[in-house]
Amino acid sequence: MSENARPIIIRRKKVVKHHHGGSWKIAFADFMTALMALFLVLWILSTSTQGQRESVAEYFRTPLSVAMAGGDKSRASTSAIPGGGPDPIHQEGERMRIDVRSLPRPDESRSRLHRLQQRIEAVIAANKSLSELRSQMRMDITREGLRIQLVDTERRPMFELGSEQVAPYMRELLLTLAPLLNELPNQLSISGHTDSLNYVGGHRGYSNWELSSDRANASRRELVAGGLSPDKLLRVAGMSDRVPLNDKDPGDPANRRISLIVHNAESVDAIRTQGLSESPGGSMPLGD
Incomplete structure (x- = not known):
C-alpha cells in the first residue's frame, strides 16, 4: 500500500426500533368511558319524567x-367567593x-307533589278498571300546588245528568285517591264546575251554582268515606260555569269537572290571609 492511499472507512447505520407503549390504550379507554357515560345520561333523560x-x-x-x-335561594349570592354577611353555617360565633x-x-315541597303525582299515576295504571279513566284525569303542578282534574265525557260522565249522584266508577276513583292524598300533610281544596247549559229557571231557582257546589260536596263525602282525613280539607266550593276548562266551547263536556288541589304552604297562607281580611275586624278602618 502506498503512503498516499486513504484508508477505506465503512459506516454502518444503526437501525433503532421504537417500541410504542400502552399510553394510547389508556387514552382510548378514557374516551370510551366518557362516551358510555354520555349515552347513559342521555338514556336516563329520555326515560325520566x-x-x-x-x-x-x-x-x-x-x-x-x-x-x-x-335558606332562600332567591336571596343567595351567585358568586362562589363569599362577599360578606354571616357565615350560613355559623350562628353567633358558634x-x-x-x-x-x-x-x-x-323545593322539597314541589318534589313531594311530583312524587305524589307519580304515585297516583302508578296506582291508576295498575288498576284495570280505573286505567280506563286515565284519559279523564288531568294532573299538573300549578302555583297553588298539585291540581287533579276529573273531567266528564259524553260517553262516561262522572255524575248523573243534572244531579250530584256520583257514578260508580267516579266513586271507585275517589275512594282510591283518598288514602294517596293522606300520604302528604298538605291541605286540600275541592271545587265543582259545570258547563254553560242552564236550568229552565235560570239563576232564580236551583242553578249551576247549586249543582257545582253539590257535586263538590258529594266528592268530599266520597273522599272522606275512602279514608281522607277531614282535617285536610281547606275549602269546598262550587264555581258554576265561571272557570271553563275550554273557554272556546262553553258547552264542552270537559268543562263539567271536579278539581282537587293539594296545596303548597304558600297558597294555604294566601287563602287564610284572605279569610282573615274578610272576617269582622279583620280589615283596617278607612278612617274618618
Missing part, C-alpha cells in the same frame, strides 16, 4: 350554602350543631 328533570335541575341550581342552611342531611331543600 318532566318532574324528575326539574327536580334534578333545581338540585344543581341551588347554592351549596343555601342547601346546608335551608358552629351550628346540625345534620345538613336532615334540612329540607328549598
